[in-house]
Amino acid sequence: MKRALQEHILRAAFLAPFAALLCSPVPGLADNVILGSAQGFAILGASTVTNTGATGIYGNLGVDPGTAITGFPPGVVTGGAIDATDAVAQQAQSDALGAYNTLAGMAIDRILTGEDLGGMTLTPGVYDFAASAQLTGTLTLDFTNNPGGAFVFQVGTTLTTGSNSVVNAIGGNALSGIYWQVGSSATLGTDTTFTGNILAADSISLSTNADILCGRAIALTGAVTMDTNEVSNNNSADDFGSYGFSGGEGAPEPGTLTLLSLGLGIGFVSRRKLPFIR
Numbered sequence: 001m002k003r004a005l006q007e008h009i010l011r012a013a014f015l016a017p018f019a020a021l022l023c024s025p026v027p028g029l030a031d032n033v034i035l036g037s038a039q040g041f042a043i044l045g046a047s048t049v050t051n052t053g054a055t056g057i058y059g060n061l062g063v064d065p066g067t068a069i070t071g072f073p074p075g076v077v078t079g080g081a082i083d084a085t086d087a088v089a090q091q092a093q094s095d096a097l098g099a100y101n102t103l104a105g106m107a108i109d110r111i112l113t114g115e116d117l118g119g120m121t122l123t124p125g126v127y128d129f130a131a132s133a134q135l136t137g138t139l140t141l142d143f144t145n146n147p148g149g150a151f152v153f154q155v156g157t158t159l160t161t162g163s164n165s166v167v168n169a170i171g172g173n174a175l176s177g178i179y180w181q182v183g184s185s186a187t188l189g190t191d192t193t194f195t196g197n198i199l200a201a202d203s204i205s206l207s208t209n210a211d212i213l214c215g216r217a218i219a220l221t222g223a224v225t226m227d228t229n230e231v232s233n234n235n236s237a238d239d240f241g242s243y244g245f246s247g248g249e250g251a252p253e254p255g256t257l258t259l260l261s262l263g264l265g266i267g268f269v270s271r272r273k274l275p276f277i278r
Contacts, residue, residue, distance in 0.1 A: 034102065034177070035197070035216075036095030037088070040080065042233045043217050044092055045204075045224040051075040053208070053228030059216070064089035066223075075226070079234065096218045100199045103152055103181040118165065124149035129156055133182075136162040141195070143172035151178045151196070159186040159198070161210075167195040169214075178215065185222065188212075206231070 042059030043049060049063045051071025060080035063069050067085045083089040109125035118137030123144055133155040143149040149172065153159075159182045169178065178196030180186065185202045188194055188210035196215045198204055203222030206212070211230040218224075 034179075035099050036092075038092040038096040038099065038216070038218060039233070041092055041216060041218065042080065042212075042231045043224050043226070044089070044096060045069075045219045046093065046221045047203075047219075048223045049226075050223065051226040051229075053226075055226050055229045055231075057230075058232035058234060060088075060092075062089035062092060064093050071226070093220070096199060097220055099179075100181055100201070100220060103179050103199065104154060106152055106154070108154070118162075122151065124151055126152045126154065128154045131156045132158045132160065134160050134162075135165045135167070138166040138168055141167065141169045141172075141178060143170065143176050145171050145173070147173060149176055153180045155180065155182045157184045158182070159200070161187070161189045161192045161194065163190040163207075164192070165189060166193045169195045186217075 038044060040060045041062055042057045043061045045063040045066065047063075047066040048068040048070070049061065050068075051074075053071075053074060055071070055075035057075065057077045058079040060083060061069065061072070061077050062083035064083075064085050069082060069084050072082065081088075083092075106126045108128040111128050111130070112133070113128070113130040116137075117133065117135040117139040119139075121140040121142055123142055124146055133153065141151050159180060165188075167178075169176070180196055180198045182198060182200040184200070185204065186198050186200045187205045188207060190207045190209060192207070192210040194210065194212045194215065196212075197218070198212070198216065199218045199220065200222070201220050203224070204217045204219045205225045206217065206227065206229045208227045209229065210227075213230075213232060214234070215231070216233055217231060
């Protein structure tokens with residue numbers, strides 16, 4: 001276990017620059033509203049949260065309405081608390097559902113149905129997959145130094161990444177954000193390095209050594225399953241701490257005005273909009 005933990009720390013230190021621009025909090029930055037109280041969570045499940053191996057999480061870990069969180073230890077939570085079926089987790093799930101519906105209803109800028117995200121370089125906007133989305137290789141998200149720029153991916157069914165895939169974010173700042181609104185389930189393949197907030201209607205599975213730098217895994221009705229992963233809602237290139245994670249504020253989200261501009265035409269009801277669960 002000690003060797004595995006050392007390997008995680010080295011990998012996190014190497015990958016820190018990919019997420020540093022998106023996770024550097026700006027003093028005095030006004031509160032953003034897209035995730036609400038769910039912003040404090042790195043992992044939030046609905047039915048269960050399970051873990052195998054030396055997983056490290058920075059941020060809150062929670063489940064609701066289910067009650068089971070297993071695998072901690074050996075998993076470790078720093079910079080946050082464990083909330084199992086309490087008022088905090090319940091409110092976070094409610095806020096996450098609201099965020100999911102907001103993201104699902106945004107006006108589409110570009111349709112990517114049937115295309116693999118691997119090898120693409122994209123700029124801020126709303127990208128839509130009518131069915132499944134696949135990432136094989138490296139996806140580059142270039143914020144082009146646009147203050148408040150945001151990426152929203154609307155995925156009709158499943159999100160899947162191949163082994164060793166990478167989401168590389170560049171040119172961002174503390175107002176930047178990346179959102180993956182997934183109509184059913186998300187699976188990150190072995191050794192994937194992922195960036196952004198996954199909000200899945202059903203479940204999320206993180207395969208061995210799949211990491212989420214500067215983001216979250218939020219399952220609205222199903223489970224979050226982990227295996228020797230690193231998930232942080234606040235990475236920093238300067239201070240990774242003993243488990244590869246830094247302290248400080250959670251990863252910033254796009255400001256309200258950015259989301260409103262992306263969501264012009266939101267008046268229609270998305271085909272993937274969820275009903276209010278509770």
